[in-house]
Amino acid sequence: MTLSFFDQFMSPTYLGIPLIAVALTLPWILFPTPSARWLNNRLITLQGWFINRFTQQLLLPLNLGGHKWAALLTSLMLFLITLNMLGLLPYTFTPTTQLSLNMGLAVPLWLATVIIGMRNQPTAALGHLLPEGTPVPLIPVLIIIETISLFIRPALGVRLTANLTAGHQLIATAAFVLLPMMPTVAILTSIVLFLLTLLEIAVAMIQAYVFVLLLSLYLQENV
Amino acid sequence: YTTGSGLFSEILTEHVPLGEKRLMDVKLGELGSWLGKRDFTPNGVLASIRNGHDRYYNKYINVKRGGIGGVAMLLVGYVALKHDRWRKYH
Numbered sequence: 001m002t003l004s005f006f007d008q009f010m011s012p013t014y015l016g017i018p019l020i021a022v023a024l025t026l027p028w029i030l031f032p033t034p035s036a037r038w039l040n041n042r043l044i045t046l047q048g049w050f051i052n053r054f055t056q057q058l059l060l061p062l063n064l065g066g067h068k069w070a071a072l073l074t075s076l077m078l079f080l081i082t083l084n085m086l087g088l089l090p091y092t093f094t095p096t097t098q099l100s101l102n103m104g105l106a107v108p109l110w111l112a113t114v115i116i117g118m119r120n121q122p123t124a125a126l127g128h129l130l131p132e133g134t135p136v137p138l139i140p141v142l143i144i145i146e147t148i149s150l151f152i153r154p155a156l157g158v159r160l161t162a163n164l165t166a167g168h169q170l171i172a173t174a175a176f177v178l179l180p181m182m183p184t185v186a187i188l189t190s191i192v193l194f195l196l197t198l199l200e201i202a203v204a205m206i207q208a209y210v211f212v213l214l215l216s217l218y219l220q221e222n223v
Numbered sequence: 224y225t226t227g228s229g230l231f232s233e234i235l236t237e238h239v240p241l242g243e244k245r246l247m248d249v250k251l252g253e254l255g256s257w258l259g260k261r262d263f264t265p266n267g268v269l270a271s272i273r274n275g276h277d278r279y280y281n282k283y284i285n286v287k288r289g290g291i292g293g294v295a296m297l298l299v300g301y302v303a304l305k306h307d308r309w310r311k312y313h
Contacts (some may be wrong), residue, residue: 019308026301030294032280041285041296087299091305 009097009165023093027082051078058216065120066219076105077212082205084164088197097168098160105155109215114150115221126222154212162209166201 010123034044055074080096087094095101117125129146130139174196178189236248241257249257262270283293 031299032284041287042289043284086298089302091302091308093305151285 006022009168014188019093020095020098022084023086023095026086027079030082031078043097050114058212062216062220065220066216069216069219073212073216076109077208080160080211081205081206083206085201086169087164088200094164094168096160097165099158102157102160104155104157106160106211107154108156110218113215113218113222125222153214153218160207160211163203167196167203170199171196171200176219 032044034040034048040047040048048166051074054077058077059070064068083094083096087096088091092211114125117128121148129143130151131142131146134142171193174189174193177190182189236244239248241249241253241260246257256259263266263312272293279297283289
């Protein structure tokens with residue numbers, strides 16, 4: 001009984017091929033390459049509009065050095081938002097519930113921002129460890145605290161994993177446990193399921209966005 | 224060449240080499256040798272995947288007033304595939 005709650009998160013294989021490979025390449029099919037035409041079909045028009053708006057918003061606070069990261073950040077955002085939203089379809093596997101994937105995305109990118117900051121402007125990067133205007137006796141403690149908070153930043157990946165896993169688990173529990181156990185209040189449970197699905201749609205989009213936003217903030221400090 | 228569909232398909236595809244005919248033009252008895260001549264190298268598989276994708280894309284998505292149907296069909300097919308695999312383990 002306890003094990004079956006988490007079955008939906010086990011990385012499935014089929015004939016030896018890990019299905020996560022299929023789930024990871026599916027977003028690639030859904031975003032066609034824009035052709036050289038002036039007026040494209042609706043899918044490409046929507047896609048282009050979204051990408052342009054998003055990149056513009058994202059790059060507003062970054063200086064010129066950070067603009068090199070535009071392609072990386074926008075493609076990361078598209079990737080995450082597609083993976084999260086596709087995971088809401090029935091029977092699909094969401095790769096972003098796997099901690100390995102999210103940490104694999106978060107740690108290298110965070111480390112890159114730290115290394116860039118330390119290489120290009122070491123004084124300013126170290127200076128971020130001490131906020132302005134701290135009372136002198138507090139300085140040693142605060143530096144330790146700020147260093148710890150710097151190293152805890154890869155929790156970006158953990159945040160994404162936790163949010164998505166929690167949401168999926170809630171829906172699974174409501175569907176497989178509550179619904180069969182209390183048929184008399186089935187209407188209430190269906191309403192709960194519906195609301196949870198709405199929440200999940202929102203969470204999917206928000207989490208992807210937060211991931212990329214925080215990364216761009218780390219970049220902004222260090223570039 | 225395109226599919227020899229319609230009234231004269233047999234006559235039109237008489238002199239096309241077997242390995243290059245499309246599936247609907249191959250006679251039942253020739254099916255085994257047709258399969259042997261298809262290009263199953265990785266490049267060939269990729270080429271046929273790309274071909275299939277282009278045909279689907281140009282028919283359903285790359286149209287002037289394409290609605291949500293083109294992408295929706297793809298997603299429903301994906302869910303159907305996954306439903307089938309889920310059934311296998313439960």
